[in-house]
Amino acid sequence: MIYLTILMAERVGLIIILAFLLVSVPLFRRLLFNQTISAKIQLTILFSIFAIMANMTGIEIDANNQLHNKIILTAISTNDSIVNARILGVSVAGIIGGPWVGSLVGLVAGVHRIIQGAPLQGWFYVPSSVLIGALSGFLYHDRKSYFKVMTPWHGFIVGILMESIQMLFILLFSPTGWALVKYIALPMILVNSLGTSIFLSIISMYLHQEEELRAMQTHSVLQLTNETLPYFRQGLNKSSAQQVVKIIKKYTNFDAVSITDRQRILAHIGAGDDHHIPGNRLETSLSSNVIKTGQIKIANNSKMIGCIDPNCPLEAAIVAPLRIGNEVIGTLKMYYTDQWHLTPVEIQLAIGLCEIFANQIALGEAEVQAQLVRDAKIKALQAQINPHFFFNAINTISAILRRDQEKARELLLQLSNYFRANLIGARETEITLGQERSQVDAYLELEQTRFPQKYNITFDQQVENDVYLPPFTIQVLVENALKHAFGARKDHNNVQITIKQLGARLAIQVADNGEGIAPELLPKLGKEPLTSSKGSGNALYNLNQRLIGLYDERSALQITSSNKGTKIKISLPYHTKEGADNESLNR
Incomplete structure (x- = not known):
């Protein structure tokens, strides 16, 4: 036994x-x-x-x-x-x-x-x-x-x-x-x-x-996520991408890591950095394919990667799309110089990192939009207590009071309407055209009373008052024209405001016959904050960023200018209260 x-x-x-x-x-x-x-x-x-x-x-x-x-x-x-x-x-x-x-x-x-x-x-x-x-x-x-x-x-x-x-x-x-x-x-x-x-x-x-x-990998990913968050909260750009690829390389075993936007390499670290240079156009056909299809792609050899440099050492790659919502805004690319290193674990890691980074970028975008809204509220609150505007309006009303009490009473009501509209705009992301017109009309009446015969303002409104738009949209454009378009000119200062529907879009145009904008400032106006004692450059930048953030790139300010005047056009999605309610129900 x-x-x-x-x-x-x-x-x-x-x-x-x-x-x-x-x-x-x-x-x-x-x-x-x-x-x-x-x-x-x-x-x-x-x-x-x-x-x-x-x-x-x-x-x-x-x-x-x-x-x-x-x-x-x-x-x-x-x-x-x-x-x-x-x-x-x-x-x-x-x-x-x-x-x-x-x-x-x-x-x-x-x-x-x-x-x-x-x-x-x-x-x-x-x-x-x-x-x-x-x-x-x-x-x-x-x-x-x-x-x-x-x-x-x-x-x-x-x-x-x-x-x-x-x-x-x-x-x-x-x-x-x-x-x-x-x-x-x-x-x-x-x-x-x-x-x-x-x-x-x-x-x-x-x-x-x-x-x-897996616990160690999770810990590394959590550390990686924690370190990349401050950079991706700044958005997807060259500066943030260059910091992020360093962090990814630190916590993973990839031979090279790249981040791109839709057209160019934003950052690359590791093997192949002699020709995968930040700022260059996309070097590989694989990246273009990912951006076009929105699908993750795996390459098991250099031919599939499709690098334009025949001596590129990269032999295997995972290229995953970076998304915000349904839009592909760039790619995350992880490379190996040896094919056998590429395993399902690395593929899953790449997919997970892309989801994390996309959420971080979206969070950054949301924070930017929240900051813009906060800036708009602060600007509105500042306008309510702006001593120059307030005292000028009060002095005007005081002067009118001596000879025309009824006109003074009307101006006081308009001043009240102006500040009331500011308060509404500070609370809402969208208001009706009627509410926007109320604020603009109040502002114009006060300004035209101060400067009789100086401005000729005409409205061509071809839509109903219940259409929606962001607060201060027309107000900022009109105020910008009155303050900056005409210089010291005393008369024949014309401002034409046109509001109409073009297909599924709301078209707004504010045109003046002023002196025009300096050519060196025109490319920057609305695209970056400008130093100005009156703050108009920041106002246009704030408005432009809010329009893009709330809607899309088509809603950005379109500015043309010459010595015969300036035109600023805006194209917004057209919707009324009924349309907004239906949109809410669909969500």
Whole structure:
């Protein structure tokens, strides 16, 4: 019996070694917790091979309990039996894959055992193996949490139970019955139970290592995210991208990292930096394809990367789109100089980083818009207490009061309307054209009372007052024209305001016949803050950024100017209160 135990331990040891090699394969580890039918089938095939190998490496024992230690058992004599680790494979199959996997592996193992020899006497191996596989499956861990399997101790108990069931079938249905059981029961129960426990220990060990690896990766990604956030909150630009690629390179094993916008390389670090130069146009056809399709692309060779430099050392790449909403604004590219480094882990990392970075950029854009709204509110509040405007208006009303009390009363009402409109504009992102006109009319009446005959203001309004637009849109343009268009000219200062619908857009134009804008200032106006004692340059910049942020690039200010005057055009999405309500419902 001791000799039999040693021989059994050798056989089980071979199975354990195979298990140790098997769990080193990432594919098998992914199968362990995959609940798909395809994964179940693969597990069934895998453990069926284990069980068949256990049958074929078993120890033949004759009717006199004499051992025949053969290397491979393809067939045995009619009256002989086999001492093997078949039940170990069936039990573990059930524990890992569940009842169906365990039952199917038991069926395969039992049928193969019959094929080996004694079909009539060994029929009971089929139902016993199927029953053991099913019972093991019902006892397996419910796996509500990943990276958990049945503990080795529980596996040992299950191994004892399953092997005891097999001994019971042999006792009841085998021709040699009790004589065989009393000889093989203890070695088989002890060794196979220990084998089951060791098998589960190996799986648990590797899964814990993977859990630790993922925890380390998660920690690195969290650190990476924390360090990149301050830069991407500034938006996707050359400065932020150059800092981000350094951080990505620091926390990953990529040989090179690039970030681009839709046309140019913003940053590149690592291999290939001699020709992947920030500021250059996109160097690879792969990047252009990603921007065009919005789909992540994987390149396994330099030809697929499509770099224009024939000596480029980059041999494998992951190129993923950076999105804000449905718009691709650029790409994140990670390269290797050796193809074999590119694995599914790196691909998933790239996809995850793109999602994180896109959210960071979107967060930055949202913060910019929030700041613009705050700036607009501050400007409105400042206008309410602007001492120059306020005192000029009060002085004008005071002067009118001496000779025309009714006109003074009207101007006071207009001053009240002006400040009331400012308060409304400070609270809302959109107001009706009627509300905007109320503020503009109040402002113009006060200004025209101060400077009689200086300005000729005409309105050509071809839409209803219920159309929506951002607050201060027309007000800023009109105020800018009155303050800056005419210089010291005393008369013939014309301002034409046109509001009409063009298709699905609201077209607004403010045109003057003033002196025009200096050519060196025209490209900057509305696109960047300008230093000005009166603040008009910042007002146009603020308005332009709010229009783009609220709607789209088509809504940006369009400024043309010459020595005959200036025209500022705006094209906004056309919608009324009813349209806004429908839009809200659709969301």
